[in-house]
Amino acid sequence: MKPTLLILAAGMGSRYGGLKQMDELGPNGESIIDYSVFDAIRAGFGKVVFVIRPSFADAFKERFESRLKGKIDTEYVFQELENIPEGFKVPEGREKPWGTGHAMLMAKGVIKEPFAIINADDFYGKEAYQSAVDFIRNHPADNEYAMIGYALKNTLSEHGTVSRGVCETDSNGYLEEVTERTKIGWENGKIYFYEGDQKTELTGNEPVSMNFWIFKPSFFDELEKGFINFLKEKGGEKKSEYYFNVRADELIKSGKATTLVIDTNAKWFGVTYKEDKPVVRESLNKLIEKGDYPGKLW
Numbered sequence: 001m002k003p004t005l006l007i008l009a010a011g012m013g014s015r016y017g018g019l020k021q022m023d024e025l026g027p028n029g030e031s032i033i034d035y036s037v038f039d040a041i042r043a044g045f046g047k048v049v050f051v052i053r054p055s056f057a058d059a060f061k062e063r064f065e066s067r068l069k070g071k072i073d074t075e076y077v078f079q080e081l082e083n084i085p086e087g088f089k090v091p092e093g094r095e096k097p098w099g100t101g102h103a104m105l106m107a108k109g110v111i112k113e114p115f116a117i118i119n120a121d122d123f124y125g126k127e128a129y130q131s132a133v134d135f136i137r138n139h140p141a142d143n144e145y146a147m148i149g150y151a152l153k154n155t156l157s158e159h160g161t162v163s164r165g166v167c168e169t170d171s172n173g174y175l176e177e178v179t180e181r182t183k184i185g186w187e188n189g190k191i192y193f194y195e196g197d198q199k200t201e202l203t204g205n206e207p208v209s210m211n212f213w214i215f216k217p218s219f220f221d222e223l224e225k226g227f228i229n230f231l232k233e234k235g236g237e238k239k240s241e242y243y244f245n246v247r248a249d250e251l252i253k254s255g256k257a258t259t260l261v262i263d264t265n266a267k268w269f270g271v272t273y274k275e276d277k278p279v280v281r282e283s284l285n286k287l288i289e290k291g292d293y294p295g296k297l298w
Contacts, residue, residue: 001056001113002046003136005129008211009060009120010053010079011142013076015106019176022063023271025280027288027298032271033122035284038067038297041117044127047073050120051103054078067298070172077106085224088231091238099241100211101230103221108220116214117244124212125266126146132214135262145248146214147175149207149261152184153191155268159275161185161194165245166202169263172194175252177258178245180211208259209245222256223247 048068048256052060061076068074079097082092083106097103104117116132117122128148135146138218150169156162162185165178184202191202205266226247234240251257267284270276287293 002044003133004047004111004113004114004115005037005040006049006051006104006107006111007120008051008100008117009033010051010097010103011120023062023277025277026284026297030205030297032280033064033120033295034067034297035123036063036118036120036129036281037072038125038293039124039129041072042126043266044133045072045116045129047075049075049107049115050075051077051079051106054080057184071298075107075110077110079085079106080101084231084235085228088235091236094227094238096196099243101244101247104244105220105223105227106117107287110226111220112217114214114216116212118177119211119270122176122210122212122268122270123283124210124259124268125264127264127266131262131264132212135214139260140193142216142218143251145216145219145257145259147209147259147261148212148214149263150210150268151204151263151265152202152206152208153204153206155210155264156184156186156191158278158279158298167207167209169207169261173261173263175261178249188243196205203243211245213245213259214249219248219257219258221252225251 025031026034040048057076060294079102081094081097114136152164153175155164161183163180163182164184166181167175168177170176181193184191191204192199193202222243227242230242248259252259270278271280288295
């Protein structure tokens with residue numbers, strides 16, 4: 001059974017100012033999603049599931065169906081604020097959905113095989129998808145997960161500081177903890193992060209999570225249990241979000257699951273702000289010149 005790629009594409013891009021999921025960044029109008037799916041197909045994925053919003057569903061399908069038809073199976077699921085377990089209600093004044101864990105749960109009914117999950121607006125590199133398929137083939141147990149770990153130095157922005165989840169692993173490469181570090185950036189050729197007024201140097205080789213994870217379908221049941229507990233505790237709040245990686249961390253720390261951190265030397269890049277677009281275009285052109293991608297994907 002071929003694995004599935006689950007793409008979180010329901011974000012509205014408020015900081016970016018539009019639907020960055022469909023922004024044309026490649027030389028022939030390709031979006032980052034196009035490159036992600038292209039990489040998934042050649043690595044051996046058999047299906048792609050998009051988590052989107054009903055408000056832009058028609059435009060999204062019109063764009064991608066014609067490109068992907070006959071190349072990979074596609075499914076679309078919708079993240080809606082009101083789609084929560086029975087017995088709970090949306091608090092008055094809440095506008096945003098419930099986070100990545102909620103988005104991921106929307107795919108529970110259509111994914112029955114091992115899968116990888118990614119963000120729509122992040123470029124991960126072809127190596128990550130092949131590593132995901134290799135992991136799935138070699139680690140069949142239901143409670144064995146994995147995460148693609150990017151070297152911190154390959155994820156920094158030219159436009160200022162970033163926040164990253166820095167991973168701590170055991171001697172066998174299994175994840176022990178993810179520590180959120182804020183205000184990470186270059187200073188005089190070195191990398192630092194700030195915590196209050198305290199400045200700490202990092203090597204740049206630390207593995208960080210960029211939300212490329214590999215799960216087995218049984219994770220959906222664990223995710224749902226966690227979401228119910230989240231709603232009991234924070235369901236009345238207007239802005240609290242439920243994250244799938246937090247639930248995975250709970251399972252790791254309780255001994256119910258393991259997560260192998262798969263290191264990659266690939267350079268990650270993404271579009272958070274419109275100012276990122278020229279950098280992404282230049283990066284894609286360099287990869288095309290190198291021969292990693294054809295000039296026209298489809």
